[in-house]
Amino acid sequence: MALDVLIVDDEQDIRDLVSGVLEDEGYTARSAADSDAALDAIRDRRPSLVLLDVWLQGSKLDGLELLDEIKRRDPSLPVLVISGHGNLDTAVAAVRRGAADFIEKPFEAERLLLLVSRATETERLRRENANLKAQVGGGDELTGSSSAINQVRATLKRVAATGSRVLITGPAGVGKEVAARLLHLWSPRTEAPFVVVSAARMTPERVEEELFGVEEGGELARPGLLEQAHGGTLFLDEIADMPITTQAKILRVLTDQSFARVGGQRTVKVDVRVVSATARPLPDEIAAGRFREDLYYRLNVVPVHLPPLTERREDIPALVDHFVARYAAERRVPTPEVAGDAMAALQAYDWPGNVRQLRNIVERTIIMAPGDRIGRIDIDMLPPEVLSDQPQLASNATQTAMMGAPLREARETFEREYLRVQIRRFSGNISRTASFIGMERSALHRKLKLLGLADSRDEE
Numbered sequence: 001m002a003l004d005v006l007i008v009d010d011e012q013d014i015r016d017l018v019s020g021v022l023e024d025e026g027y028t029a030r031s032a033a034d035s036d037a038a039l040d041a042i043r044d045r046r047p048s049l050v051l052l053d054v055w056l057q058g059s060k061l062d063g064l065e066l067l068d069e070i071k072r073r074d075p076s077l078p079v080l081v082i083s084g085h086g087n088l089d090t091a092v093a094a095v096r097r098g099a100a101d102f103i104e105k106p107f108e109a110e111r112l113l114l115l116v117s118r119a120t121e122t123e124r125l126r127r128e129n130a131n132l133k134a135q136v137g138g139g140d141e142l143t144g145s146s147s148a149i150n151q152v153r154a155t156l157k158r159v160a161a162t163g164s165r166v167l168i169t170g171p172a173g174v175g176k177e178v179a180a181r182l183l184h185l186w187s188p189r190t191e192a193p194f195v196v197v198s199a200a201r202m203t204p205e206r207v208e209e210e211l212f213g214v215e216e217g218g219e220l221a222r223p224g225l226l227e228q229a230h231g232g233t234l235f236l237d238e239i240a241d242m243p244i245t246t247q248a249k250i251l252r253v254l255t256d257q258s259f260a261r262v263g264g265q266r267t268v269k270v271d272v273r274v275v276s277a278t279a280r281p282l283p284d285e286i287a288a289g290r291f292r293e294d295l296y297y298r299l300n301v302v303p304v305h306l307p308p309l310t311e312r313r314e315d316i317p318a319l320v321d322h323f324v325a326r327y328a329a330e331r332r333v334p335t336p337e338v339a340g341d342a343m344a345a346l347q348a349y350d351w352p353g354n355v356r357q358l359r360n361i362v363e364r365t366i367i368m369a370p371g372d373r374i375g376r377i378d379i380d381m382l383p384p385e386v387l388s389d390q391p392q393l394a395s396n397a398t399q400t401a402m403m404g405a406p407l408r409e410a411r412e413t414f415e416r417e418y419l420r421v422q423i424r425r426f427s428g429n430i431s432r433t434a435s436f437i438g439m440e441r442s443a444l445h446r447k448l449k450l451l452g453l454a455d456s457r458d459e460e
């Protein structure tokens with residue numbers, strides 16, 4: 001997202017000329033003809049730079065006074081001064097009073113762009129940093145190639161380029177924030193900030209201050225997350241936890257991209273893309289009177305659903321490999337191999353905490369691995385919670401019954417149990433199960449019918 005420059009000049013020609021030059025280079029430009037308009041524009045939204053003509057005619061404050069006022073209110077806001085030919089003294093005085101630099105009229109476009117770029121360097125670095133942090137903090141691509149994940153990835157790619165709002169649903173730890181970060185990364189807003197608002201992690205009283213910022217005595221005291229996200233993406237995590245009074249204000253942000261700070265009267269305008277997430281179904285929250293229906297329709301322009309891991313077990317091996325490689329690199333040890341039986345156990349487990357739990361367990365397993373066994377993760381190295389909750393091939397009673405039965409019958413019982421476990425492992429996908437157990441797909445179908453398992457889910 002472009003850096004935002006405010007041009008303060010009493011001459012319309014200069015304002016137009018400079019706006020044109022800056023916009024051609026990808027900046028966004030706003031203009032003000034006098035000190036009042038300039039201070040208003042800054043209050044509406046903090047620019048990245050003010051370009052100020054020190055010879056301001058017909059203005060309440062002259063150029064130097066306006067410079068002082070801007071610096072008094074916000075010492076870190078850079079101001080680049082334009083001075084008329086022969087006003088070197090004023091320009092020097094301006095630099096002494098806090099201007100970043102000055103440029104003399106008439107000036108070349110090249111020189112102007114150089115100075116603007118220099119004066120906004122801190123801001124640019126700050127943005128790059130925030131962006132890098134956002135990427136490192138999330139870091140993860142959406143690992144997995146199940147049809148559910150492929151579909152999510154395709155939808156994200158398609159809507160990233162548009163400004164559409166996206167509502168991501170799915171249980172805890174399933175990757176909703178990862179999806180939101182990818183959407184931002186693939187969007188034209190990628191250079192601007194990705195800001196997370198998590199209502200679940202704040203007290204209801206704090207939510208509005210955090211989101212909208214605070215004004216005291218008509219002046220900005222603390223910018224909120226919405227303002228910090230200007231030009232970028234605002235991720236409203238666990239939207240169902242937003243207090244109902246805040247929901248009305250968020251609705252206003254969505255309808256006219258503006259809001260008022262806490263304790264403030266003036267309208268602040270922002271340009272943000274809102275992506276929200278929820279683990280609780282919003283229609284239920286609406287029915288219970290805890291969520292505004294009109295807000296739901298505004299947020300849910302493009303729905304994206306991330307199913308729990310149990311519905312896409314075929315993603316588990318790729319996720320395990322991804323986290324094993326990551327944590328081995330962090331521990332500076334070679335990436336261990338994961339033994340077949342260990343992988344099968346991980347794939348069969350139910351993962352109530354979804355990918356977050358899987359990530360934690362892989363991390364714990366690598367940290368706890370004895371030094372001489374770090375080259376390979378065997379089944380006995382997995383934590384007890386995974387091992388104690390494995391589907392049993394056959395209960396004790398079934399085993400006893402099998403031992404008392406003729407071979408043909410015992411074999412049938414075994415096959416039934418074996419196939420039930422394997423089909424579950426591949427989330428009911430017959431082709432994948434067939435390829436894993438080494439049977440033709442049609443033969444497996446016949447077998448399942450014969451064993452009375454044909455009702456097993458066949459999600460192809």
Ligand SMILES: Nc1ncnc2c1ncn2[C@@H]1O[C@H](COP(=O)(O)OP(=O)(O)OP(=O)(O)O)[C@@H](O)[C@H]1O
Nearest residue numbers: 140141142143171172173174175176177178355356
């Ligand atoms: N498909 C995936 N590929 C790689 N990592 C993933 C994937 N899905 C989730 N993760 C990782 O799992 C963890 C949890 O993901 P995330 O925070 O996005 O989940 P969430 O759905 O937003 O959860 P919550 O609702 O609890 O905040 C993160 O560390 C994330 O990096």
